[in-house]
Amino acid sequence: MSRIWTTIVLAGVGTFAMRASFLAAAHRLAAVPPWVQRLLRQIPPAALAAIVLPALLRPEGAVDPLHPRFAAGVLAGLVAWRTRNTALTLVVGMTTLVLLEAL
Amino acid sequence: MRVSSELRAGVAAVAPMIVGVVPFGLVAGAQPTTEGLGGVAAVGLSTVVFAGASQLAAADVLADGGSAVVATLAALTINLRMLLYSASLAPFLAHLSFGRRMGAAYLMTDQAYAVSITRWTSGADQEERRLTYYLGAGVSLWLVWQLSTIAGVLLGGVVPESLPLGFAVPLVFLVLLVPAITSRSAAVAAAVGGAAAVAAAALDAGPLSVIVGALSGIVAGAAAEALDDRLGMHQGT
Numbered sequence: 432m433s434r435i436w437t438t439i440v441l442a443g444v445g446t447f448a449m450r451a452s453f454l455a456a457a458h459r460l461a462a463v464p465p466w467v468q469r470l471l472r473q474i475p476p477a478a479l480a481a482i483v484l485p486a487l488l489r490p491e492g493a494v495d496p497l498h499p500r501f502a503a504g505v506l507a508g509l510v511a512w513r514t515r516n517t518a519l520t521l522v523v524g525m526t527t528l529v530l531l532e533a534l
Numbered sequence: 535m536r537v538s539s540e541l542r543a544g545v546a547a548v549a550p551m552i553v554g555v556v557p558f559g560l561v562a563g564a565q566p567t568t569e570g571l572g573g574v575a576a577v578g579l580s581t582v583v584f585a586g587a588s589q590l591a592a593a594d595v596l597a598d599g600g601s602a603v604v605a606t607l608a609a610l611t612i613n614l615r616m617l618l619y620s621a622s623l624a625p626f627l628a629h630l631s632f633g634r635r636m637g638a639a640y641l642m643t644d645q646a647y648a649v650s651i652t653r654w655t656s657g658a659d660q661e662e663r664r665l666t667y668y669l670g671a672g673v674s675l676w677l678v679w680q681l682s683t684i685a686g687v688l689l690g691g692v693v694p695e696s697l698p699l700g701f702a703v704p705l706v707f708l709v710l711l712v713p714a715i716t717s718r719s720a721a722v723a724a725a726v727g728g729a730a731a732v733a734a735a736a737l738d739a740g741p742l743s744v745i746v747g748a749l750s751g752i753v754a755g756a757a758a759e760a761l762d763d764r765l766g767m768h769q770g771t
Contacts (some may be wrong), residue, residue: 434596434601434602434605435571435572435575435578435596436575436578437602438592438595438596438605438606438609438747439575439578439579439582439583439592440582440606440713441602441606442579442583442588442606442609442610442617443581443583443584444607445583445609445610445613446584446585446609446610446613446616447587447639447640447656447759449610449614449616449617449620450615450616450619450620450639451620451635451636451639452616452620452621453620453622453624453640453666454620454623454624454627454635454638455632455635455636455639455766456624457625457627457628457635458623458628458632460624460625460628461729463625465630465738468625468708469756469759469760470722470752470753470756471591471621471622471625471753472755472756472759473719473720473723473751473753473754473755473756474618474619474621474651474712474718474748474752475622475648475652475655475720475723475758476711476714476715476721476724476726476727476746476751476755477723477748477750477751477752478615478618478619478744478751479648479707479710479711479714479724479727479753479754480593480705480711480723480728480731480745480747480751481615481727481728481730481731481743481745481746481747481748481751482644482731482743483668483704483708483711483728484727484729484731484732484747485731485732485735485743485744485747486703486707487704487708488732489732489735489736493560497578497640500701502710504704504705505715507609507683507705507708508708508712509719509744509752511705511708511711511712512711513619513673515709515712515713516709517550517551517706517709518550518553519554520705520708520709521550521553521554521695521702521705521706524552524701524702524705524708525688525701525702525705526767527665529770530699
């Protein structure tokens with residue numbers, strides 16, 4: 432098998448194994464202890480913030496509050512917070528970024 | 535009828551995210567093709583691996599002449615967060631058969647995870663309708679990903695560099711992050727998770743910075759919640 436297809440199969444199997452991990456055992460996790468539930472509750476805010484913040488704060492690989500993405504991200508964050516509207520947040524964020532970069 | 539309305543709700547939740555997914559999928563199709571790995575490899579990555587950032591990382595390693603093992607490790611490092619999503623979804627999908635849970639696992643993406651966990655923890659939730667909503671979101675994202683990958687293979691580098699479409703991806707997660715902050719401890723989890731990810735990236739943790747940030751945020755949020763509970767008990771509330 433070629434190097435490319437070996438990678439595709441290995442990465443595919445490995446990624447599926449991570450996706451399936453806890454779901455595969457879910458029926459045996461029926462009684463999740465409270466302290467585990469407490470940890471699980473933190474996953475959405477912690478994981479989403481860990482994806483979002485570096486993308487907004489380090490667009491070129493370094494923290495730069497003067498980068499247009501930073502300002503556009505802050506404005507989009509306000510729109511997301513007030514409206515929770517994905518389309519509106521995208522429009523405001525992208526338009527702000529395009530305008531700031533054109534300046 | 536209730537089932538189909540839940541399906542439609544899942545589709546509607548991810549519909550605005552297409553703006554971010556399509557250009558990303560075009561790149562996932564175009565990058566392996568233009569770097570000499572071939573269009574079939576691009577489609578193979580999108581169908582078998584089905585996780586955007588990790589596909590680009592693996593293709594990058596291969597195009598630079600790296601081994602299959604290094605390319606696989608690059609992809610799996612980026613996808614470590616799927617372990618967290620799996621743990622987070624498991625209690626909500628425990629009632630399903632093994633086969634259905636494995637189907638849900640294959641369709642797991644950041645977006646499908648985030649819209650589903652938001653809906654299921656917001657109160658508007660009934661156990662028997664969960665899978666329908668998840669499929670509405672997950673299958674839509676899968677179809678868009680495959681079609682835009684194929685379009686990327688056929689069209690090559692058509693996405694103009696000047697359009698900041700890559701910015702759409704963090705913006706989508708920003709909208710998902712807001713409803714996830716439901717309490718003081720959730721705010722602590724988000725603040726510490728985000729700050730730790732930024733710090734880890736600054737220390738050259740690269741693709742590991744997301745999982746480092748997420749784990750830090752989880753521990754901090756759980757500690758904050760435990761502290762809140764204890765203080766609440768002492769005050770007799």
